[in-house]
Structure formats: C-alpha cells, structure tokens
Amino acid sequence: MKDYTYPKRDSWEHLLKRPTESLSDIRKIVQPIMDAVQSNGDDALKAYTKKFDGIELDNFLVNDHEIKSASSAVSDKLKEAIKVAHDNIFQFHEAQVTVPLKIETMPGVLCERKSVAIPKVGLYIPGGTAPLFSTVLMLAIPAKIAGCKEIVLCTPPNKEGKIHPAILYAAEVAGITKIFKVGGAQAIAAFAYGTESIPKVDKIFGPGNQYVTAAKQLASLEAVAIDMPAGPSEVLVYADKGADPGFVAADLLSQAEHGVDSQVIFVTTYPEMLNALQKEIYHQLSELPRWEIADRCLQNSAVIILKSEAECIDLINLYAPEHLILLAENAREIAGQIENAGSIFLGYYTPESAGDYASGTNHTLPTNGAARAYSGVSLDSFVKNITYQEITPEGLRSLGPHVEEMAEAESLRAHKNAVTVRLNSLKNK
Known part of the structure; x- marks a missing residue:
C-alpha cells in the first residue's frame, strides 16, 4: 500500500483515484x-x-x-x-x-401513493x-x-x-x-x-x-x-488510536481478496499504528489462499495519515466509499457526519464480512463514487411508487379555478379546458 502523510487537500482526489479502465x-x-x-x-x-x-x-x-x-x-x-x-x-x-399513503390535500381532493x-x-x-x-x-x-x-x-x-x-x-x-x-x-x-x-x-x-x-x-x-452502476468492490477503513491493528488488517484484506481491480483505503490520524499494521497485513496475507489477488489489489491502495478527525470525515465524504468501516470509539458520532457511503460499519466489532453475508443489510452497493447519489439495493429497488388522485365535484369546484389560472398562465389552453368543461357541467347540478 502507498503511504501518504498529511497530503494537501488539493491532492486528495488524485490519491483516491480508483484503479478503473476508461x-x-x-x-x-x-x-x-x-x-x-x-x-x-x-x-x-x-x-x-x-x-x-x-x-x-x-x-x-x-x-x-x-x-x-x-x-x-x-x-x-x-x-x-x-x-x-x-x-x-x-x-x-x-x-x-x-x-x-392516502391524504386529502383539501376537501374533496384525495391523493394516494402505493408501491x-x-x-x-x-x-x-x-x-x-x-x-x-x-x-x-x-x-x-x-x-x-x-x-x-x-x-x-x-x-x-x-x-x-x-x-x-x-x-x-x-x-x-x-x-x-x-x-x-x-x-x-x-x-x-x-x-x-x-x-x-x-x-x-x-x-x-x-x-x-x-x-x-x-x-x-x-x-x-x-x-x-x-x-445502480456497481463495479469493482471497495472499502475505506477509518481507525482511531484504540483500534486493534489486527482488525484493521483483516478488514482491508477481506476487501482486497475480492479482485485485483478492487481498492482499499486506510485513513487515520494515528501514524504510530502503521508499523504494527504492516506486520499484521504481512502475516495475515501470507495465510490467505487468494493472497496473490489481495497482494495485487494492495498495490492500488493507500494509507492516508491526516491531522484531524474532521479532515478524515471530509476525505471520506469526497471518496464516497461503497463500504465504510469506522473502527472508533465515537463511531456513531462520526457516522452522523457522513453524507456519502454505501453502507457503514460501526465500532470495533462490526466487520464488513457481517454485512456481506448475514447481518441482514444488503451488500449490493454503489461503487466508484456513485454513493454520492445512489443507495444500495433495498426493497424499494424492486418496487415502483404509483400515485393516484380522485376529485369529487365539490373538490373540483374548489381546486378547478386555480388549475385554470395556472394553465392559462402557461398558455396551455387545452389543460384549462379539461377543467372548464367539467366545471360548466356542474353548474346545472
């Protein structure tokens, strides 16, 4: 893994570039x-x-x-x-x-939404x-x-x-x-x-x-x-000084063994951990059946040392990781400031592997920065929401003139007329 100590903000985007082809x-x-x-x-x-x-x-x-x-x-x-x-x-x-969802937005005007x-x-x-x-x-x-x-x-x-x-x-x-x-x-x-x-x-x-x-x-x-545009897998691990280097190494390697085009990023404010982390990575890597794949992935990955937790949060939000592991005592507090991530793993005892397999959350997640705008797969992914509306005669009498006025202002006379003909039909009733 490539080490970067206190890199300038204007270099972050370059350092975090994914190893993807054009x-x-x-x-x-x-x-x-x-x-x-x-x-x-x-x-x-x-x-x-x-x-x-x-x-x-x-x-x-x-x-x-x-x-x-x-x-x-x-x-x-x-x-x-x-x-x-x-x-x-x-x-x-x-x-x-x-x-x-069913709501009467005004008397006689019923709006609904159903999955x-x-x-x-x-x-x-x-x-x-x-x-x-x-x-x-x-x-x-x-x-x-x-x-x-x-x-x-x-x-x-x-x-x-x-x-x-x-x-x-x-x-x-x-x-x-x-x-x-x-x-x-x-x-x-x-x-x-x-x-x-x-x-x-x-x-x-x-x-x-x-x-x-x-x-x-x-x-x-x-x-x-x-x-979603889901491609090669990735993880960003953040650790405070209380994190076990063995846990960090295991989390990085669990993602690295996915494939040579995967990416793992480690971010911390605690450089004293690096020697122990390197030893753990070397030791754990040597025991993996897929060590060659993991080793090649690590060549495209980075260790980034920053000066403050706030900087780490900014970098995380810039990277928008598919998986974000927060090995920190105040993991929930940090998570509350994360805007861009596919799935977040909180605390020292929550490995990504749990979410990958059996905790219950979905592991099909946005990669390559798509977490800035996309969510992971959920039940919502398999449904579409259809809206419905039903207007009573009294509701049309109340709402119709406003619709007529707006349609006229947009020069959409046929839109206006669809209301007008109905209102005219109600005059004799």
Missing part, C-alpha cells in the same frame, strides 16, 4: 457483445459462452435435477449458515414494506474466481418480498458447464427456480433484449466486473432499468 474503452469491447445478442439471441450466447467460459452449451436453463443435486453437495454447516443469513436478510427487508412490484427482474450473480452465492440471497429475497412476478437469475458456468452448488442451493432457499448458465456482458444483454431462452426483464440487478457494469449502463440507455 469507460469508453470498455464500451468499445462491450457494445459488439450487446449488439450480437440483440441480433442473434441464443446463438450469440452460445458463442460467447464458448469463448469466455470455455464450454459449449446447447441448453442454458438449469434443470430441476441440478438444483436438487446441489443440496447434497452443500455441507450441513453451510446450509445452516445460509438459512440464518436468509432469515436475517428477510427480516430486515420485510421491515421495509411501506403502507399505502407496486416491478413485474420482471433479472438477477446477475458473478461467478469467476469467487462464486457469490450470498448475492443470490441479497437480490432474490427482496424481489420475492416485493412480489415480482418473474425473477430470472443468470450466472456463468464453470468449464464443466456447471453452476457452483452453493449458488443453486441459495437460489432454492430463496425460492428462485429460473436459473440460466450465462455470464458476463452477454448475460446483461440477454436480460436487456431477451433471447429464445432468456426473457427480457424490466430491471437488472447485481454486481460484476467493469465489463458487466458497462453492459448494464449501455442497457439502461435504451432498453431496461438497472439497480
């Missing part, structure tokens, strides 16, 4: 994939699955036998952990259900070097609670044409049965345009690499909504 360069690679899937459907999916996943498939749909067989391939301890995670995630997201499920949603589950079965729970559970009529899941197959059994088991626990062996930008294109096998959806969910992210953004320009 979006325009990535789009040049992804756009032909999108076009091919739109034009050639399943034939394009078969060609890209052979090219990128190394397997020829005639049928992408996971059958019932594969789903049932997955259960026997998952250990009882993992099954128990998945069920605990399922229950916690379900509780947290079910609590987000809102009751319909309605998005009918068809596509869930993308990364496979790659780490099959993220936990993401199945994070996306499928709120989709089911929301009442989405059709939930389709895509995830890349391995070189044997199989899906990791934990992904299939998690899908079964969450009640998802329509699962396809398709990954990458081609899966996003299938969701966006539909193919002979995979139905077109109304909204696409799920994290992925920069190519998946670019595909989602391209799809959103013309065909389908997306949850």
Whole structure:
C-alpha cells in the first residue's frame, strides 16, 4: 500500500483515484457483445459462452435435477449458515414494506401513493474466481418480498458447464427456480433484449466486473432499468488510536481478496499504528489462499495519515466509499457526519464480512463514487411508487379555478379546458 502523510487537500482526489479502465474503452469491447445478442439471441450466447467460459452449451436453463443435486453437495454447516443469513436478510427487508399513503390535500381532493412490484427482474450473480452465492440471497429475497412476478437469475458456468452448488442451493432457499448458465456482458444483454431462452426483464440487478457494469449502463440507455452502476468492490477503513491493528488488517484484506481491480483505503490520524499494521497485513496475507489477488489489489491502495478527525470525515465524504468501516470509539458520532457511503460499519466489532453475508443489510452497493447519489439495493429497488388522485365535484369546484389560472398562465389552453368543461357541467347540478 502507498503511504501518504498529511497530503494537501488539493491532492486528495488524485490519491483516491480508483484503479478503473476508461469507460469508453470498455464500451468499445462491450457494445459488439450487446449488439450480437440483440441480433442473434441464443446463438450469440452460445458463442460467447464458448469463448469466455470455455464450454459449449446447447441448453442454458438449469434443470430441476441440478438444483436438487446441489443440496447434497452443500455441507450441513453451510446450509445452516445460509438459512440464518436468509432469515436475517428477510427480516430486515420485510421491515421495509411501506403502507399505502392516502391524504386529502383539501376537501374533496384525495391523493394516494402505493408501491407496486416491478413485474420482471433479472438477477446477475458473478461467478469467476469467487462464486457469490450470498448475492443470490441479497437480490432474490427482496424481489420475492416485493412480489415480482418473474425473477430470472443468470450466472456463468464453470468449464464443466456447471453452476457452483452453493449458488443453486441459495437460489432454492430463496425460492428462485429460473436459473440460466450465462455470464458476463452477454448475460446483461440477454436480460436487456431477451433471447429464445432468456426473457427480457424490466430491471437488472447485481454486481460484476467493469465489463458487466458497462453492459448494464449501455442497457439502461435504451432498453431496461438497472439497480445502480456497481463495479469493482471497495472499502475505506477509518481507525482511531484504540483500534486493534489486527482488525484493521483483516478488514482491508477481506476487501482486497475480492479482485485485483478492487481498492482499499486506510485513513487515520494515528501514524504510530502503521508499523504494527504492516506486520499484521504481512502475516495475515501470507495465510490467505487468494493472497496473490489481495497482494495485487494492495498495490492500488493507500494509507492516508491526516491531522484531524474532521479532515478524515471530509476525505471520506469526497471518496464516497461503497463500504465504510469506522473502527472508533465515537463511531456513531462520526457516522452522523457522513453524507456519502454505501453502507457503514460501526465500532470495533462490526466487520464488513457481517454485512456481506448475514447481518441482514444488503451488500449490493454503489461503487466508484456513485454513493454520492445512489443507495444500495433495498426493497424499494424492486418496487415502483404509483400515485393516484380522485376529485369529487365539490373538490373540483374548489381546486378547478386555480388549475385554470395556472394553465392559462402557461398558455396551455387545452389543460384549462379539461377543467372548464367539467366545471360548466356542474353548474346545472
């Protein structure tokens, strides 16, 4: 990790630059994939699955036998952990259900708002070097609670044409049965345009690499909504002098092992911790199966020493981290001053891993600074709010003249007339 001690504010943005490729360069690679899937459907999916996943498939749909067989391939301890995670995630997201809003803004003028499920949603589950079965729970559970009529899941197959059994088991626990062996930008294109096998959806969910992210953004320009521009994962850890260097190292490495394009940032006002932190990182890194990935990620990461807690808060808000871990005695006080973050982990004993898997909050979060404007996935992500209004004759008599006046002022005579003809009809009643 690169060390920066008391850097000037005008250098912060440069120091915090994410290790991402140019979006325009990535789009040049992804756009032909999108076009091919739109034009050639399943034939394009078969060609890209052979090219990128190394397997020829005639049928992408996971059958019932594969789903049932997955259960026997998952250990009882993992099954128990998945069920605990399922229950916690379900509780947290079910609590987000809102009751319909109904208010009479003036006598005879009734306004309402009600949440309605998005009918068809596509869930993308990364496979790659780490099959993220936990993401199945994070996306499928709120989709089911929301009442989405059709939930389709895509995830890349391995070189044997199989899906990791934990992904299939998690899908079964969450009640998802329509699962396809398709990954990458081609899966996003299938969701966006539909193919002979995979139905077109109304909204696409799920994290992925920069190519998946670019595909989602391209799809959103013309065909389908997306949850957020979520790309490579990231964490910012802030620690005060009371933080255990071992905890800091573990939190940084838990994010670094996601991928070489991930980023970890450590911020503190306590430089005396750095020697112990370096030793902990070296010791813990050497014991990780994915140490090479984590080590490469650390090369794109930084340790930043600042003079005050207030400066640290300013830097955090500038960076807008996907995950923010506050290893501090006054973590809640600091959190109250954070405006930009995907999810915040408070105190010495709240590792990001808990939120990633089983505490109940959702781990599909905005990255690459998108937390300045986007929220993480929640139940709200799977619904749309429809407003209603109903006006009685008496209500129209009260409100109508004001609407007429405003429409006239905007030179929209037909708008005015829609009120006038009704008011005239009421004169004889």
